Amino acid sequence: MAEIRRRSLLAGMAALGAGACAKIPGGKDGQDLFDAAEGGHRALQRALAGKQGLAPEYAPEDRSPTFRGNGSLTVDSDFYRQQLASGFPEWRLTVGGLVDKPLALSLDAIRALPQRTQITRHDCVEGWSAIGEWTGPQLGTILEAAGVREQANFIVFRCADTLYGSPYYESIDMIEAWHPQTIIAHALNGEPLPEKNGAPLRARIERQLGYKQAKYLTGIEAVASLEGIGKGNGGFWEDHSGYQWYAGI
Ligand SMILES: Nc1nc2c(c(=O)[nH]1)N[C@H]1C(S)=C(S)[C@@H](COP(=O)(O)O)O[C@H]1N2
Numbered sequence: 110m111a112e113i114r115r116r117s118l119l120a121g122m123a124a125l126g127a128g129a130c131a132k133i134p135g136g137k138d139g140q141d142l143f144d145a146a147e148g149g150h151r152a153l154q155r156a157l158a159g160k161q162g163l164a165p166e167y168a169p170e171d172r173s174p175t176f177r178g179n180g181s182l183t184v185d186s187d188f189y190r191q192q193l194a195s196g197f198p199e200w201r202l203t204v205g206g207l208v209d210k211p212l213a214l215s216l217d218a219i220r221a222l223p224q225r226t227q228i229t230r231h232d233c234v235e236g237w238s239a240i241g242e243w244t245g246p247q248l249g250t251i252l253e254a255a256g257v258r259e260q261a262n263f264i265v266f267r268c269a270d271t272l273y274g275s276p277y278y279e280s281i282d283m284i285e286a287w288h289p290q291t292i293i294a295h296a297l298n299g300e301p302l303p304e305k306n307g308a309p310l311r312a313r314i315e316r317q318l319g320y321k322q323a324k325y326l327t328g329i330e331a332v333a334s335l336e337g338i339g340k341g342n343g344g345f346w347e348d349h350s351g352y353q354w355y356a357g358i
Pocket residue numbers: 176177178179180181232233234268269270272277278305306307319320321322323324325
C-alpha cells in the first residue's frame with residue numbers, strides 16, 4: 110500500500126517536472142528526492158531509477174517451455190511478410206518527438222548497443238502468465254542517444270499492427286522509461302523474437318501487466334502529454350476497454 114502510494118507520488122513528480130515545488134512526505138527518501146530534483150531533470154530521473162524496486166527475475170530453468178502469443182499474432186502487411194522472411198533488414202525503430210537527435214535505428218544498430226538480459230514473468234489480465242528471457246538495450250540508453258528533452262513526460266510506443274481497426278500503441282511515464290528493466294527486446298529465450306511475440310522488436314516494462322508490453326515496435330516518441338494520441342488514455346486497451354494506464358502488477 111505504502112509502495113503504491115509512493116509510486117504514484119513519484120509519477121506525479123515526474124509529470125510536474127523538476128521545476129515544480131513538490132512536497133514529499135516520508136523522511137529521508139523524500140529529502141534525497143528533493144536534493145536530486147535540485148540537480149536537474151536528468152539527475153532526478155537517475156535518482157528515481159536507482160530507488161525503484163526491480164520486478165522479480167527468475168532462473169533459466171524457470172522459463173516456460175512455450176511463451177504463448179496473445180492479441181495480434183502478426184502484422185497484416187506485405188512489408189511485414191517480406192521483412193519477416195528476410196530477417197528485417199529494412200525495419201527501423203524511429204525515435205522522435207521531444208528529442209534533440211531523432212533516430213531511425215536498424216536491428217543491427219539496436220543489437221550493437223549495450224544489452225540487458227532478464228528472465229521475468231509476464232502477467233496478462235486475461236488470467237495467464239508465462240516466464241521468458243528477454244534481451245535488448247535499455248530504453249534509457251536509446252533515450253540518452255536521442256537526447257530526450259526535459260519537457261518529455263511520457264514515452265509512446267508505436268506498433269505496426271492494428272487491432273479492431275485501430276493501431277496498437279502504449280505509453281509509460283519517464284520513471285518507467287528510465288527503469289533499468291525497461292528494455293527494447295529483440296530476443297526471447299536467446300532467439301530472435303518469434304512472429305507471434307512481436308518480431309522484430311517489443312517493449313518489456315517488467316513491473317506492469319501484459320498489455321503494456323507493446324509488440325511490433327516501429328517508433329518511440331517522447332511527448333509532454335498523451336492528449337490527442339489515440340483517444341487520449343495512453344494505450345489501445347486503455348482507450349478501448351478502460352484498462353488502467355498504470356498497470357502495476
Ligand atoms: N502491438 C501489440 N502489442 C501487444 C498486443 C497487441 O495486440 N498488439 N497485445 C498485448 C497483450 S494484451 C499481451 S498479454 C501481450 C502478449 O504478448 P505475447 O503475444 O508475447 O504473449 O502483448 C501485448 N502487446
